[in-house]
Amino acid sequence: DKDLEKIIEDYKQALKIVQEKHVDGKWLNYEKLTRFSVNAMLHALDPHSNFFTPQEFRQMLQEQKSEYSGIGASIASFVKDGSVDTYIIGVFPDSPALRAGLRFGDKIVAVDGESVTGKPSLYVRDKIRGERGKIVSLLVEQVSTGKTERIDIRRAFVAVPSISDAYILRQGIGYINLSNGFNYTTREEFEIALQELHQQGMNALILDIRDNPGGILEQAVKIAEKFLPAGATIVSQRGRYPIDNRVWKSSNRNPENIPVVVLVNRYSASASEIVAGALQDHDRALIVGENTFGKGLVQSVFNLPTGAGLTLTTARYYTPSGRLIQRDYKAENLYDYYLHKTDYKPDPSSARKTITGRTVYGGNGITPDEIVTAPSFTERQTYLINHLFFFVRELVNGRIKGLEAYKWQKAPEFKRPFTERNLQNFDKLIDAFKAYLNEKGDKLSEAEYDFVSLRLRHQIAMAMNGLTIADRVLIESDPQVDRAILNLPKAYSLAQAAQKKSVKK
Structure with a gap:
């Protein structure tokens, strides 16, 4: 393609001029420039296609396996006497951080010889994470003694399960926190959680997918399938080529029949919206919380020869009633898009009906059946x-x-x-x-x-x-959890009405 060859040649010439003429041309980071260039091109198409450097790509693939390489500690920034510092707020069970003796309140002074005073905790986190098996050296002010000591910790794979917690919240009411994305282990984790809660007397469920950013579509399908009977559509996908057009249906001949309330918020996105949308359209669960993010685009993962990678939008997905829940991204910049700056008014043309005839809308994520706004910090x-x-x-x-x-x-x-x-x-x-x-x-x-x-x-x-x-x-x-509990009887009645409707059909 001659047009493509010309574009590549223009890019090479532009890069050469930058190298020769820019005031900092001697110290150019070509990997960084390439990442910014390719991402700018992809974001001109949609907000969710991305380019990853080899290190970022490896990290993304690790996260899909419910793990990352690090020390297994949670950190946060706090301010004392005008100084912003990073502190340990928790260590994970059987983690390198736990074995190294790190405890709640320890202050991280430096990482691999670099002072991190005044640095945000996300920066410190990225410095601590790295290649499995490699040593990371921390300078730590230990809270128990006040002494500053160097602690060398060998990085290891740290498990980050999709389900962070599952327990009996109140008598007979199970609670599952599925906030860490849909990864390769999600279905197995969910089945174990359900089994254990049933053994403890669960007869109703609160499924919490607030803050769940999405993940592997097929895993989301498996979660929705636990509650939908065989033959029920879960999600459909439509793309540019026939291979991208698919319909996922439940094959579960013995679905769960307990009442379910699903908790969502503005950070529930993509695969989590597939679960919420499927259960809402089938009137199988009541949705409580805030409007979800509104990401209805499907990305495919592509490996590049250098070890880098792309996640490229190749299809759109639709809920069982035919809703496209993707928000409009062409009328605003990325900043406004991610912060929901544009007010949305339901488009009558996007209206669809649930199994029992309730009206639901597309174009702006999943609107809860019961809207409950989370209190914000002052x-x-x-x-x-x-x-x-x-x-x-x-x-x-x-x-x-x-x-x-x-x-x-x-x-x-x-x-x-x-x-x-x-x-x-x-x-x-x-x-x-x-x-x-x-x-x-x-x-x-x-x-x-x-x-x-x-x-x-x-x-x-x-x-x-x-x-x-x-x-x-x-x-x-x-x-929001309190309201979810109050709505369990309504969720039961809704599911019963949907079941009767399906039998009549």
């Missing part, structure tokens, strides 16, 4: 969380006078439930935090008591029981 609450972290950091190291019983310098007890028994003299604990704030020249108002009480319990649970158990503390007081 600047004041963010400020309080920052101080709560440093307060608990002192508390669990026995440095809050009169509350030495809270001292906890050992590894988290990952499987032990966090209960009120963990919170001795809680009123005294609140008073101690008030005094802590007073020393900073601040006061806690009575209106802030409930927020501080919840977040204090959460921080203590992170130190004593790890991140997963700590998240249960927040789930117990989550208004």
Whole structure:
């Protein structure tokens, strides 16, 4: 193709001029320039086609396997005395970080000799991650002693399961948190979770796919199939070539019959929207939460000869009723697109009907049957969380006078439930935090008591029981979860009506 040859030649000439004439031409990073160039080209087509360098491509493939190469620790940035630093907030079970003795509250000072003071935690995370088997050297200010020590840790594959937690939330009500994307292990994880919850007496389910960014389409199909009878359409795909046109139908002759509520939010995207859309169109579950992201494009993965890769949009997918849930991306820039800056009004031409005749719309993700907006943090609450972290950091190291019983310098007890028994003299604990704030020249108002009480319990649970158990503390007081529980009878009635409708057909 002569036009293509001309474009390639123009690119080469432009790169040569940049190398020869640009003020920093001697230090050009060609890999970086190529990545930016190709991504700019792809984003002119749609927001979801991407180019990956060899390192990024390997990392993406690892994530699809529910793993990454690192040390197995969660980190976050906090501000103290005007300095932004990165701290350990949790370590994973049987991880290199746990074996190396890293604990809640340890401060990361440097990574491989580079100071990370003032750097955001995402930057520090990327510095710590790397090739499996290689040593990463951390300079750590240990919270228990205040001493700064060098800790060398050998990176390993760290499992990141799709399902972060599954347990009986209240009597008979199971809760499954499927927030970590749809990966190669998702179906197996989900079946194990369902089986264990049934054994514990589950007769209703809250399926939480909030913040789930998507992943492998076939795995999402398998999750929806658990609740839909044989022959029910789950999703259809239409592309440029016949090979890209497919329809996925359930082959499950014994689907789950318990009532289901699915929790979604604006970060539920792609494959998670396939699950929500299929269950909504079939009236098999009630959808609760916020409008989903609105990504109805399917990417295929292509390997490039140098080890780099592409994810290229090759098809669109449609829910069982025929909805395309993809938002319009041609009328706005990428920033506005990802932050949902454009107001959406339902297009009557995108209206479709569910099994029982309810009207649903395409063009803007999945609209919940019950809209419940998640509370957002105020600047004041963010400020309080920052101080709560440093307060608990002192508390669990026995440095809050009169509350030495809270001292906890050992590894988290990952499987032990966090209960009120963990919170001795809680009123005294609140008073101690008030005094802590007073020393900073601040006061806690009575209106802030409930927020501080919840977040204090959460921080203590992170130190004593790890991140997963700590998240249960927040789930117990989550208004979207509360509404989901209240809507379980409605979900049951809806599913019964859909089943009768299907039998009549």
